[in-house]
Amino acid sequence: MISPIELRYILHQNPELGFKEFKTTQILENAINKLKEHYNINVEILKPLETGLIIKYQPVEKNEFVLFRSDIDALPIKEKNNIDFKSKNENMHACGHDIHMSILYGLIKYAFENKIQKNILFLFQPAEEGGGGAKKVIDSGIFNNFNIIKAYALHVTDEYEKGVIATSKGVLFASAVEIDIEFFGKNSHIAFPQDGKNALNALRMFLDSLEKIPNDPVKPLIYGIGKAYSGEVRNVIPAYGKIEGSIRSLSLDHTKEYINKLEKILNSIKEMLDVDYKITLGSQYKEVVNDEKVYKEFLEKIENKYKIIDCGYKMTGEDFGFIAEKYPALMFWLGTKTNKKVGLHSPDFLPDDDVINIGIDIFKKLC
């Protein structure tokens, strides 16, 4: 049987991308099977998708379950930390999911060890960073067999001091929609631009037009573009361009209205430059809305031991929003900062091991 911190080291060294978390799933299953043997507990391990798993712990006859969720995927980021348990591949747990998994494992260990008399579903969910694993788990129908009365999840961050909790009464995380826009023109020699259809110009014109969409000060929205490219050779008019980004707002409906505006702009550019376009939407995450009653209960259970900040909403996305849409739920940030902030998704992100015990302690209080 391994400890949650030992598990962290193994997971951190073997990070895998969304829906490819085969080794991660195996590591988790092996560790949980050892716990089952050690504490002589009979729980079912459910696998609604190819990766990830759900532990069904049901010591009490009635069909009432509390769900605790950890995400399990990593990011395509090369780790910079110089540590013994450094990632062995090109990916990295730069969003702290190794910590989330170890906390959930620690909670399972606690439940088995103390034979706690509460029915719990422990969800190790794939593909949070993109792909919407939470939605896929729901769509698999696995939860239809359970009466889930509450759901919890946490996310580490070095925006707050180690051990500080930050959450909010309503929207905590934004809706996040992955959006790609492609432009299709026609190549020509740059000396004969009249023979081409310039996709780079269309792309450029589109980017400039974004500033013209008026901001609604009470309905925040960010259209963040992380990648834009066009062209192959210096003396050829580009026939193709692509923009990859993500739209964050406080409601998926607002984002959809915004996408309609983008389409109008793109149609007028098409009219002007004769460059066609295609919009492709990737994962479309619902905003994470904390349930008011669960939030109140959370404060009662936790605030005498931990500092809790009401942080309002953040523009980060989280597919836990799909779970929170279906069940009374609460998500919170768990601070990890000790000295300097490096930020989530940074190749230097490295919460201390003892954050795991803090997370387990908080989850224990919510059982």
Ligand SMILES: CC(=O)N[C@@H](CCC[C@H](N)C(=O)O)C(=O)O
């Ligand atoms: C907590 C966190 O960092 N979440 C990610 C979720 C990504 C959603 C999706 N891939 C997108 O970019 O729209 C985030 O970037 O906020």
